[in-house]
Amino acid sequence: MKALRYENRELAVRDIPKPQTNDEALVRVTLSGICNTDLEIARGYAGFEGTIGHEFVGIIEELPRVSKAGTSAKASADDPPSLSVGLLTQGQRVVGEINAGCGRCSLCQVGDPRHCAKRTVLGIVGRDGAHAEFLKLPVANLIPVPNEIPDEYAVFTEPLAAACGILERVSIKADARAAVIGDGKLGLLCAQVLATTGASVTLFGKHDNKLRIAKRHGFETVLADNAKLQARQFDVVIEASGSPSGFNLGLDLLHPRGVLVLKSTFHGGTNIDAARIVVNEITVAGSRCGRFGAALDLLRTNAVDVDSLISEEFTLSDGVRALQRAAEPGLLKVLLRP
Amino acid sequence: MKALRYENRELAVRDIPKPQTNDEALVRVTLSGICNTDLEIARGYAGFEGTIGHEFVGIIEELPRVSKAGTSAKASADDPPSLSVGLLTQGQRVVGEINAGCGRCSLCQVGDPRHCAKRTVLGIVGRDGAHAEFLKLPVANLIPVPNEIPDEYAVFTEPLAAACGILERVSIKADARAAVIGDGKLGLLCAQVLATTGASVTLFGKHDNKLRIAKRHGFETVLADNAKLQARQFDVVIEASGSPSGFNLGLDLLHPRGVLVLKSTFHGGTNIDAARIVVNEITVAGSRCGRFGAALDLLRTNAVDVDSLISEEFTLSDGVRALQRAAEPGLLKVLLRP
Numbered sequence A, B: 001m002k003a004l005r006y007e008n009r010e011l012a013v014r015d016i017p018k019p020q021t022n023d024e025a026l027v028r029v030t031l032s033g034i035c036n037t038d039l040e041i042a043r044g045y046a047g048f049e050g051t052i053g054h055e056f057v058g059i060i061e062e063l064p065r066v067s068k069a070g071t072s073a074k075a076s077a078d079d080p081p082s083l084s085v086g087l088l089t090q091g092q093r094v095v096g097e098i099n100a101g102c103g104r105c106s107l108c109q110v111g112d113p114r115h116c117a118k119r120t121v122l123g124i125v126g127r128d129g130a131h132a133e134f135l136k137l138p139v140a141n142l143i144p145v146p147n148e149i150p151d152e153y154a155v156f157t158e159p160l161a162a163a164c165g166i167l168e169r170v171s172i173k174a175d176a177r178a179a180v181i182g183d184g185k186l187g188l189l190c191a192q193v194l195a196t197t198g199a200s201v202t203l204f205g206k207h208d209n210k211l212r213i214a215k216r217h218g219f220e221t222v223l224a225d226n227a228k229l230q231a232r233q234f235d236v237v238i239e240a241s242g243s244p245s246g247f248n249l250g251l252d253l254l255h256p257r258g259v260l261v262l263k264s265t266f267h268g269g270t271n272i273d274a275a276r277i278v279v280n281e282i283t284v285a286g287s288r289c290g291r292f293g294a295a296l297d298l299l300r301t302n303a304v305d306v307d308s309l310i311s312e313e314f315t316l317s318d319g320v321r322a323l324q325r326a327a328e329p330g331l332l333k334v335l336l337r338p
Helices: A036-042 A157-169 A185-195 A208-216 A224-230 A245-253 A274-279 A292-300 A316-326 B036-042 B157-169 B185-195 B208-216 B224-230 B245-253 B274-279 B292-300 B316-326
Strands: A002-007 A010-015 A025-033 A055-062 A093-096 A134-137 A142-144 A177-181 A200-205 A220-223 A234-239 A254-262 A270-272 A283-286 A310-315 A333-337 B002-007 B010-015 B025-033 B055-062 B093-096 B134-137 B142-144 B177-181 B200-205 B220-223 B234-239 B254-262 B270-272 B283-286 B310-315 B333-337
Touching: A002 A316, A010 A316, A025 A093, A036 A316, A055 A134, A055 A157, A142 A292, A157 A185, A157 A292, A177 A185, A177 A224, A177 A245, A185 A200, A185 A208, A185 A234, A200 A208, A200 A224, A208 A220, A220 A224, A224 A245, A234 A245, A245 A254, A245 A270, A254 B274, A270 A274, A274 B254, A274 B283, A283 B274, A310 A316, A316 A333, B002 B316, B010 B316, B025 B093, B036 B316, B055 B134, B055 B157, B142 B292, B157 B185, B157 B292, B177 B185, B177 B224, B177 B245, B185 B200, B185 B208, B185 B234, B200 B208, B200 B224, B208 B220, B220 B224, B224 B245, B234 B245, B245 B254, B245 B270, B270 B274, B310 B316, B316 B333
Parallel strands: A177 A200, A177 A234, A200 A220, A234 A254, A254 A283, A310 A333, B177 B200, B177 B234, B200 B220, B234 B254, B254 B283, B310 B333
Antiparallel strands: A002 A010, A025 A055, A025 A134, A025 A333, A055 A093, A093 A142, A270 B270, A283 B283, B002 B010, B025 B055, B025 B134, B025 B333, B055 B093, B093 B142
16 A cells, blocks of 8 residues: 655655454545645654555544454454444444543553553654555544534644643633734644633734634634734633744743643753743743544534635645645644645 | 932932822821842842832821812822721831732722732832832722731731742642741741641751741751752742742652642742653642731731741831841841831
C-alpha cells in the first residue's frame, strides 16, 4: 500500500506492506487531514519516523480475529476475523482516537489512555499513522461516524476534539471575555468551541483572509500588531498560534488571575518572564487531546463550521507536495485522499 | 527617623522625616524581616526607590484624624487623631497587609486590593516600607496580633500568608504527593503549610543545614542534584527556589495533569519548553500574596514553626550589613530591630 513516510530525514510516499493486525482493527483510510504536527515531524523536530498523519476518517476493513478461547488478546493468525466487536462492524465508517494505551496502568483502566506513560500515538509516537491507504488501531479507539457527517467534515473530528479539550481543562463562564491567539485552523476551531459556552470571543491573528473567516462567524478580530491595545482585558486566553511569542502576548492580554490555555506545541524554547505569572497570579493550563464524542456532537448538529477551513485536497500519491503546500502562509486544512 | 532606603542605585540607612498621616495609620515598627524581594530591589531589579521592607510587626502610634464630617476620608490636619477605629486602638500591636488599593475599583470593593491596578505595595511599589522606625498604612490593612504570638514570630505573618496563598490558588487533597523546590525560608514555610492539608511533602534543596530543618519537621528531603530520580512522581510542586531552573525541574517532577505553583519572583527571563506543558497537560499557577488571617491562626496555634527559620538579628542602623548578610548562602531569616 502507499503511505506518506518520514524516515532517514526524508519525506516520501512509499510502497509498504499493509499493516498486520491480530488484536487491532484494520481501517481503510478514505480521507486524512494534514496538521501542523505533521509539518513539525517532517522537519525532524519530533523524533518520529514512520507513516505520519493522525487525522482521518475511514472504513473498518478487518476487526480483530476471534480466538478459540473467545478473547481477542489470545487471537492467532489461524483464528477467523470477527464480523463485529461491540458496536463496531466490518464496513462501518469510523474515526479514531489517536492515543493507544498499555491497557493496564491506572489511567488506561479508567478509560483515559491519553497520558499512559507507555502509550503510542497514531503517526506521532511509535505507531504508523493515517496518511496511508490503511492503518491499524485498537478497537477501543474507533468511534462510528453518524451518517449526517460527510467525510470532509468527519476528518476534522480529531482537531475539533483537541479544541473541545479546552473545556475539559478549564471552566468558562457564559459572561467570560475570551481571546484566541492564532488565526490558523486550530485557532479558528478553538474560537468556535469557546463560543458554544456563551463567552464573547476575540480572535487575534496576522492573516486578513483568515480573520475574515472569523469575522463571518461573528467573532471580534484584531490584528496581532494591535493586540497591546487590549492588554488586561480578558478572563481566558487560548494560545493557538504555534509561535513562542503567543505565550507572552497571552500574559499581556489577561487580567490578574486570568487563565492562559496553551494549545499549540512547537519545537524549541520559549523565553518567558515567570515573575509576571506570579505577580498577576495567572494560571497557565496545557491542553492536548480531547474526547471525540463532544466533537462528533458538534459536527452532527452543525454547531461548528469546518467547511470554510478546507483549503485544498490532494491525492495521497501527491503527499509530499501537499505537505509543502500546507506549510504556506494563508493555507488552512489540506486533505489527502488515498 | 531612621530608614533603610534604596535610592540613586545606593542602599543606605538615612535620616528622613516621620511619615505624615491624615487618612492612614502611623505604626511604630518594633521588628522587621528581610525578604529576598528586598535583595532584588537593592540590586536595582525591581524599579523601586524609597524605604524597603514589607515584613513587620509594630505598635499603632496614631490612627487617622477624625474629620468634622465624621469620615476619615475628609479629615484634615486640624482634626484630632482618633483613639480607636473599628477594632483598632492606639498602642495596639499589629501586622499589616502590604497591598493598598484604590478603594474604588471592583476588586477593592469586594475587599481584595491585592490585584488593584492602582495599588501601592509596602516597600515594593510606590510606598515607603517597613525597614524604618515608622511606617504608614491604611487602617483597613492593619490586623491585631494575638497576645500568644511573640514579635519574633509575628514578623513572619506576611511570608507565611504568602505560603498560605498557595491554598487559595489550588486545592490539595489529603492523599496528594507534594513537592517543594527550594530550601530557603519561603520553601520551608511552603512545606509546612502544605503539610497542614495532610499531603505528604518532599523538599528539594541544595543546602545541608536547611534540609536538616526540613527533616526535623518530618519532611522527606532530596538534594536537588538527585531530583531527576523522582521524575513524574508528584501531583503538585511548589517552585520556591528563586531560580529559573526551578521551573523546568518542576515540570520534571510532575506527573501528567499535575500542578506547578510558582511562588518566587526573580529578575530576568526563564527559558521553558512550553510543549511539555501542553503534552503533559500541566497547570502552572502563579501565587503571590495570601491573606493574613490564615497565617495568624497558624502562628497562634503553633501549627507551623518559624523559630528555626530565624538566623540573625541586626539593629536598623546596621541595615546595610544585615542585607549583605541575608544574601549569603546558608542564611535564613534576618531580622532588623529599629
